[in-house]
Structure formats: structure tokens, C-alpha cells
Amino acid sequence: MGLSAPVSQWNVPSSPTSLAGAVPDAADAHVDTPGDWSWALLDTTTGKTVGSPNRDTFLNTTESMIKVWLTTDYLVTADRTGRGVTASDQAQLQRMIHFSDDHAAQWAYLRLGGDAAVGELIETCGLHDTVVTHNWWSKTRISAQDAVTMGRCVTDGHLLSPYWQAWLLDQMRHVDASNAFGISQAPALAEVDPAVKNGWTERAIGTSDIWAVNCLATWDHWTLAILTNYPASLGLDHGASVCRTVTQQLFG
Numbered sequence: 001m002g003l004s005a006p007v008s009q010w011n012v013p014s015s016p017t018s019l020a021g022a023v024p025d026a027a028d029a030h031v032d033t034p035g036d037w038s039w040a041l042l043d044t045t046t047g048k049t050v051g052s053p054n055r056d057t058f059l060n061t062t063e064s065m066i067k068v069w070l071t072t073d074y075l076v077t078a079d080r081t082g083r084g085v086t087a088s089d090q091a092q093l094q095r096m097i098h099f100s101d102d103h104a105a106q107w108a109y110l111r112l113g114g115d116a117a118v119g120e121l122i123e124t125c126g127l128h129d130t131v132v133t134h135n136w137w138s139k140t141r142i143s144a145q146d147a148v149t150m151g152r153c154v155t156d157g158h159l160l161s162p163y164w165q166a167w168l169l170d171q172m173r174h175v176d177a178s179n180a181f182g183i184s185q186a187p188a189l190a191e192v193d194p195a196v197k198n199g200w201t202e203r204a205i206g207t208s209d210i211w212a213v214n215c216l217a218t219w220d221h222w223t224l225a226i227l228t229n230y231p232a233s234l235g236l237d238h239g240a241s242v243c244r245t246v247t248q249q250l251f252g
Helices: 063-081 087-098 102-111 115-125 144-155 162-173 236-251
Strands: 036-043 048-051 199-205 208-219 222-231
Touching: 036 144, 036 236, 048 144, 063 087, 063 102, 063 115, 063 144, 063 162, 063 199, 063 208, 087 102, 087 162, 115 144, 144 162, 144 208, 144 222, 199 236, 208 236, 222 236
Parallel strands: none
Antiparallel strands: 036 048, 036 222, 199 208, 208 222
């Protein structure tokens, strides 16, 4: 996973970059962190994406970030099959987004056909870099480029009914405080209300323990994804800081 590689460095512009209008070609960000990281920023009005040089080559495990797709796919499937969404179903989906409940995610994943749910994500949203891990939704591997594409796909209104679209965005804007770290904490976004779905897990990779931390947020006409993994000794807060720092450099 590159944990012994040199610190990743991409230079910050000499003056703050304003992203109030079109995404500039020179948009850049810089953090000092061991391990691997990437970012991608999509302007949903133009379809243009900028990001780190490895935004389509570094693949991180999605962890809980993919729950936003499992929720969307469940709602779309319920509508397509005519089975509807019961109060119990809705409560499960709410727990999956608001509290990032893994049991609720597993329930949805199995009801959607397991690996088929991830295959549906790749096909429906037009992802290019994402890799299925058999029988394990959280170990789906995704690039930052595909992550912003997924974010736009589930929030732009073309899949869900207006009711469920509004419901999903409301859930993402009101996730539990413990889930809202990273992008939404950047001072530059203090006046906006991002819809977020982060993913984070400490896991063993070979002989090393790492944190895999991903941040995904959408607001106004932006969708931003930041992916990172690094030695577990640095803790979850380190990944949250990477997400916060990248966001502030882009929008500060």
C-alpha cells in the first residue's frame, strides 16, 4: 500500500486558489502524510474534474463511503420492482447513512444481490477504475475520480424520485457528528451545508496496520472526494485532517 514510500507532495499555488467560478486547470493541494492519498473535485455544471495526479490510479477501499450507493440502489430497486419501501426499510436506510451502521449496510447489500450491487454501481454510474471484492462491500476499491462520479450519480436527481432524492440529501446533511469529519469542517465551507458520506476503517494490510479514510461531500455545484491510507498509529484524526486541509486549500 506504499506505507514505506516517501511522503506524498503536490505543490500548493503561491496564492490562494478561488474556485468560485469554473474549476481552474491549476487547482492543487498539498499535505505531508505517509502512505497514499488522492483527491478529485467535480464541477457538476460543466462536468469538469480536476485533482491530484493519481486521482484515477490510486485505489482505496471504499469503506462506508459506498453506503450512499447501497441506499440509492435499494430505493431505485424498490421503485422498479414495485415492492415499495416499508417503514422498517426506511429506518434501516436511515441508520446506514446517519450512523453509518454496518449491519444495515450488510442487510441492503445482501438484499441487492451482494456483488451484483457493486456491479450495478459501476454500470449505472459509469465508473472506470472501481474493482469488486467478492462478498465484501466495504473492500470495494475505488479511485477519487470514480468517487466524485458516484457522488454526482446519486445526488443529481436522475436516479431517485424527488421525494427520495430530498430525503437522501437531508440524511447526508445531518449525519451523526462522529461521521461528519473532514470536508465539512473546513473553515472555507462554514457558510454552506455539504451533504457528506465518509468511510473509515483501521485494518491490517499484510504485516502493517493502516487507517483507510475517505471523505465525500457535495454542495452547490461541487462534488469533492479525498481518499487516504496511512499507518494506524496516526489515528483517525489524521485522515480527517487531510480531508479538512485539502478542502481548505481548494476553497480558502
